[in-house]
Amino acid sequence: MITFEDVTKRYRDGTVAVADLSLEVPTGAITVFVGPSGCGKTTSLRMINRMIDATSGRITLDGQDVREIDPPTLRRGIGYVIQQAGLFPHRKIVDNVATVPYLLGWSKRKARARAMDLLELVGLDPGLAGRYPFQLSGGQQQRVGVARALAADPPVLLMDEPFSAVDPIVRASLQDELLRLQSELRKTIVFVTHDIDEAVKLGDTVAVMRVGGRLAQMAGPATLLTEPADDFVREFLGRDRGIRRLSFISAKEVRLRPAPSDLATDEDGRPLGWRTANGLAAYGTFTPETDSLRAALDAALLSANGTAVAVDEEGRVRGVAGRDAIDELLAEYAPPASGGSGEGSSGDGSSEEAPA
Amino acid sequence: MTDEPLVRWDWIARNWANGGPTAISALLENHVVMAFLPVLFGLVVALPLGLACVRWRWLYQPTAALMNVTYSLPSLVLFSIFLSITGLTRSTVVIPLTFFALAVLIPAVVDGLASVPDAVRQSAVAMGFRPARRLLRVELPVAVPVVLAGLRVATVSSISLVSVGALIGQGGLGNLFIDGWQRQFYTPITVGIVLIVLLAVLADGLLVLAQRLLTPWSRARRTA
Structure with a gap:
């Protein structure tokens, strides 16, 4: 701390x-x-x-x-990541990442092996290890900056x-x-x-x-x-x-009801649209397990009939949630009366002082 | 004198390596030594002085001013001053030329260190480099392209300035000019000019090659 x-x-x-x-x-x-x-x-x-x-x-x-x-x-x-990465232009990527291990006196082989692991960890192609910083895009350089900061596992x-x-x-x-x-x-x-x-x-x-x-x-x-x-x-x-x-706020708690018959789906159960007299109308989807209440509300607003379609990870319909279901949850998470504390997942409320 | 040709090949053949001190090859060797020593000495002095100027900023302005005044003095004046101290020796040429090299190299070192991006310097500090190691491992290597650019200017101008030393008998290939003028004989003059230009082009080319080898990391950025 x-x-x-x-x-x-x-x-x-x-x-x-x-x-x-x-x-x-x-x-x-x-x-x-x-x-x-x-x-x-x-x-x-x-x-x-x-x-x-x-x-x-x-x-x-x-x-x-x-x-x-x-x-x-x-x-x-202490790892440090600076704006614009601040990579050493004269050092190859692998050696940039290995900077702190070198300073700590690790052997070259150990430091470089660690650097290669880190490149992978931050989602960079290990093939970039032998390049120089100017050969990388800004986003890639910034990833190298993060890898460099993590190199000695601070x-x-x-x-x-x-x-x-x-x-x-x-x-x-x-x-x-x-x-x-x-x-x-x-x-x-x-x-x-x-x-x-x-x-x-x-x-x-x-x-x-x-x-x-x-x-x-x-x-x-x-x-x-x-x-x-x-x-x-x-x-x-x-x-x-x-x-x-x-x-x-997680969308997990949104109360779902079975999909009504006017929701058209394909043979795998993926939604196609709401059946109307003039053909299929727009729909919005959210994934209760991973999405927020904001995504659920957004899905409802995107649907022609105001009903959000809940889908699983594969995109198959699991049920639907009308505005009433979303409103229910909104009410539950309404801002507390003044002086009250926030919801459980957040910090300790607000004051000029830091929370103790 | 009107039909004297620019080049008499037979004279060149006879005088290339006649064993004496006025042989063209001997003059060439002399020229190379007298041109490179000042650059070498200049670099050795400019590095610590340049570093000092970066460390103590107030030092830079007076140093740069002094060097610029020196640079503005005609080389002949400097040679005459040193003539009374070091006599008719190589030093009388090498010492003033060292000052000329310094006038180019000190700013090159200072500008080179200034060319190190702030984010690079700060991240070196934040990674936990101590000052000496940061200088040797990060700042000086990153300054190399700018310092080398200064070194190219210093080297080429030194090669050309050596010939002025001919006026005190220590001018390397420059002696060929005196010889040629005195005898109204063009061949030595032509030989002198061609060899000096070749020497300058060769030296510059070697420095460019060194730059490529030393700083592969800056090649594409330079051309970009």
């Missing part, structure tokens, strides 16, 4: 980058620092591995004050706007990949971004920071969306908070 205790960073010219920051970064989860530029999120991140030293306050890593640890030694035990990973320089489609796939990796690796990840959608998608906990380096709110993404602490957070979260929040 990483803790910030009254951490302040004041520069010589008097600018305060981070002010009295106190928070806890839980072990094995993704904590996102998000906020507009100048909110001190990157400074906060860099104080963890001492690329920047705090002016006052204390940052501890599993109970030990980071300032008691020699910086290079500290850094070799328990903590710091990610500084790692996906902000790639196009939206590549960014989405890198985000999905990170979530997949994290479900296997369970690292303690601190992720910095200015993109609130990215924060809400990736974070188990989201710390919203405001200009001047103050923590505005720290909570689970669903709580953040339903109970923003103040106008700043509300504005920063943007539109459609209610809808976006539905992404955090």
Whole structure:
């Protein structure tokens, strides 16, 4: 666990980058620092591995004050992914990934074998190992950056706007990949971004920071969306908070009823459309096991008759859910009355202070 | 003198390797040594000085100014200054040319290190490199293309400037020009020019080859 205790960073010219920051970064989860530029999120991140030293306050890593640890030694035990990857242009991909193992004195053979495993882990073709960074696309370089950060299997990973320089489609796939990796690796990840959608998608906990380096709110993404602490957070979260929040509710609990006879299916039981006098009409599908309530609602809205079609992993019809069934679940997950806590899966509610 | 040809091959044949100090081959050898020593010395001095200029930024402006003033001095003036110190020796040519090489190489080292992308430097810090290792393993290798570009300029200009040393009898192939002018005899002049140009082209070609071999990682990016 990483803790910030009254951490302040004041520069010589008097600018305060981070002010009295106190928070806890839980072990094995993704904590996102998000906020507009100048909110001190990157400074906060860099104080963890001492690329920047705090002016006052204390940052501890599993109970030990980071300032008691020699910086290079500290850094070799913490993975770091930088914006634009920051790969070494003169080193082949395999050697880029093996950087920290080399620094730790591993043999070349062992370090490279480890690097090859990691390339595979992050979904890169091992055939790229012998290439130089300039021969890779931005998205591939960023994957190499993640592999490099993981090379010595550090328990903590710091990610500084790692996906902000790639196009939206590549960014989405890198985000999905990170979530997949994290479900296997369970690292303690601190992720910095200015993109609130990215924060809400990736974070188990989201710390919203405001200009001047103050923590505005720290909570689970669903709580953040339903109970923003103040106008700043509300504005920063943007539109459609209610809808976006539905992404955090599983569609598993949607009450299904058997498919009615006017739902046309093919011989394998896959939906074809709603029978009407004028032929087949549009339908929307969702998969209860893996989709969110947002997807179920979306499916209902896409259907000509407002009824969402539930399908299994193979796309076969399992039943249907009308708006009534979706409404039922919506009511169950309605935002609590003021002062109440959020749903079980999210963080500890909102306050200026970090959750204890 | 009007019907004197540009080249008399028989003169070249007789003077290529006549065993004496004025043989063309001996002058060529001299020229090579006097052209390369300044570049070599320049590089040896420019590396630490350039690093110092990067480490202590305030050092760079005065150093660059001093080097530029030196570069603007006619080589002949520098040769005369050193003539009174080192006499009619090679050093009188090599030392001033070292200063000229420095004027090109110090900025090349400084610009080379400045060409290291910030993300690369920062990720090296974040990976846990200590400063000396970061310099040797990351920053200097990444600076190589820019430093080599400076080295090419320094080498070619050094090859050409050596000939001015002929005025104090230490000009390598430049001595052929004096000889030719004094006798109104074109052949040595032609031979001198052709050999100096060939030498420059050859040296530059070797440096380009070295660059290809040393920095395979920057080849495509350069042409892109």
